[in-house]
Amino acid sequence: MRARPALRGTGWGLPPVCHDDPVSDRDPAADPAQGPTLVRPVAPAPLVLRGRVFDAARPAVMAIINRTPDSFWEGNRHASLDSAMRALDAAMQAGADLVDVGGVRAGSEGGVVTAELEIERVLPFLQRVRSAYPEALVSLDTWRAEVARAAAGLVDLVNDTWAGYEPELLDVAVAQGAGYVVSHTGGRAPRTDPVDVNYGPEELDVVRDVVATLAAGAARATAAGMPRERVLLDPTLDFGKTTAHSLRVLRHTEAVVDLGFPVLQALSRKDFVGETLDLPADERLEGSLAATAVAAWLGATVFRAHDVRATRRVLDMVAAIRGDRPPARSERGIGPNSLAVDGAR
Numbered sequence: 486m487r488a489r490p491a492l493r494g495t496g497w498g499l500p501p502v503c504h505d506d507p508v509s510d511r512d513p514a515a516d517p518a519q520g521p522t523l524v525r526p527v528a529p530a531p532l533v534l535r536g537r538v539f540d541a542a543r544p545a546v547m548a549i550i551n552r553t554p555d556s557f558w559e560g561n562r563h564a565s566l567d568s569a570m571r572a573l574d575a576a577m578q579a580g581a582d583l584v585d586v587g588g589v590r591a592g593s594e595g596g597v598v599t600a601e602l603e604i605e606r607v608l609p610f611l612q613r614v615r616s617a618y619p620e621a622l623v624s625l626d627t628w629r630a631e632v633a634r635a636a637a638g639l640v641d642l643v644n645d646t647w648a649g650y651e652p653e654l655l656d657v658a659v660a661q662g663a664g665y666v667v668s669h670t671g672g673r674a675p676r677t678d679p680v681d682v683n684y685g686p687e688e689l690d691v692v693r694d695v696v697a698t699l700a701a702g703a704a705r706a707t708a709a710g711m712p713r714e715r716v717l718l719d720p721t722l723d724f725g726k727t728t729a730h731s732l733r734v735l736r737h738t739e740a741v742v743d744l745g746f747p748v749l750q751a752l753s754r755k756d757f758v759g760e761t762l763d764l765p766a767d768e769r770l771e772g773s774l775a776a777t778a779v780a781a782w783l784g785a786t787v788f789r790a791h792d793v794r795a796t797r798r799v800l801d802m803v804a805a806i807r808g809d810r811p812p813a814r815s816e817r818g819i820g821p822n823s824l825a826v827d828g829a830r
Contacts, residue, residue: 526807527739529784532747533714534622534641534664539582539747539786541809544800547583547624547789548576549753552606553590569610570617577618579793585644586610587626591676591724600631607632611639624666628675630654637661646721647675649702655709664715666749667702669695671725679725691730692737695720696744703746717787719749723756731757735776742784750780751789753796774799782807 531540539545550572576584588606589598598606607625614623625640627633628647633640634657643658644666658665671682671694684691699718706716718741722731735757741748752758758772759765770792777788777796781803790796804810815828823829 526782527742527784529742529786530745530747531714532664532717532787533712534583537582537622541784541786541807542804543810544781544785544804545582545787546580546793546796546800547585547749547787548573548579548581548793549789549791550576550584550586550610551590552586552588552610553595566610566613570613573614573617576793577621580797581621581793583622583624583642583787584614585624585626585642585789586614587644588632589627589676591646600629603627603629603632604635608635608639611636615639628654630657633657633661642666642715642717644719646670646719646724647673648698648721649705650675655706655711659710664717665706665711666717666719667699667706667746668719668721668724669698669702670721673725679723679727682725682727682730684730688733689737691726692734692740695734696740699741700744703744713746716746717749718744718746719751722750722752726757728757728760731755732761735780738780738783738785747787748785749787749789750777750785752776752780753788753790753792770795778803 526541529541531538532545533539550569552569573584586607588603607627611623611625614621622641623639624642624644625633625636626644626646628645628650630651630653633643633654638661640661640663642664643654643661645654645658646666646668648668648670649655655665671679671684673679684694699720703716703718707713720734720738720741722734726734735750735752738748738750753773754766754769755773758769758776762769762772764772773790773792774795777790777799780788781800788796788800801810801813805812811830812828815830819827819829
């Protein structure tokens with residue numbers, strides 16, 4: 486029987502994880518008269534791409550630009566280059582840190598997309614991105630090594646959404662000096678929807694499977710020569726998962742963070758949000774932002790999103806609540822006797 490990884494988190498009886506701190510180390514069962522403890526959430530590992538660092542103080546927003554006519558959300562269908570460029574301009578102005586470009590719809594709906602057609606969709610746009618925004622960090626959403634090879638010199642991150650379906654894709658990313666996303670799809674092939682999915686009888690079995698799979702994928706990536714700071718772990722909600730699975734994995738984001746690599750959460754307008762709230766894709770913004778706030782609190786540092794400005798503001802607010810960054814300004818109640826602990830600067 487496979488050994489089960491230890492899990493830490495904030496639900497289902499798993500203890501919370503805090504920074505080492507002499508105040509927070511006090512026995513929680515001690516005399517309450519001693520007062521509250523100082524709570525500090527887990528400190529995640531940073532992602533470093535082209536010298537730029539993303540961590541708890543500066544989480545990254547990964548804007549989604551789909552070069553497809555049939556994306557699940559109508560608001561992100563950019564079949565024409567002009568439409569894609571307008572979306573790029575809007576994303577950069579709204580505060581995107583990365584741009585994730587894909588040429589194939591993830592699910593089973595829609596027509597067959599060959600590698601040649603995928604390249605035809607993404608390559609001209611990637612070239613225009615580099616020309617218009619040379620400092621922008623670019624991610625390529627593909628499972629095909631052939632597509633990544635065609636994009637040599639144009640991408641900073643290879644988003645392998647289908648969990649190493651083509652193992653050589655990792656080698657292409659290493660050779661190009663790009664980062665690499667390790668994902669979890671429950672062993673599904675590309676463009677397959679989850680049907681009759683089961684990870685075991687226990688509620689945490691799906692979390693254990695996600696953690697074990699991502700740990701193995703990260704080990705494979707580093708063994709292939711990928712630096713740890715460029716390995717990004719994605720629990721990949723919805724892929725190979727029921728809504729109950731996705732909610733449970735989201736709740737235990739911290740268990741993935743504990744593996745010691747930066748963590749990506751792709752939550753935006755997904756089906757688990759829609760089924761939870763019984764809403765169509767057009768009406769899933771608030772649910773997506775709620776999920777984003779929870780994942781950010783638990784230590785995820787990269788967020789793939791359709792709604793860049795709203796996501797940016799949520800992440801900045803959560804970073805301030807966590808204590809990872811100060812408020813943009815601190816004036817309320819500040820006076821001559823105020824101290825740094827009061828917010829004085």
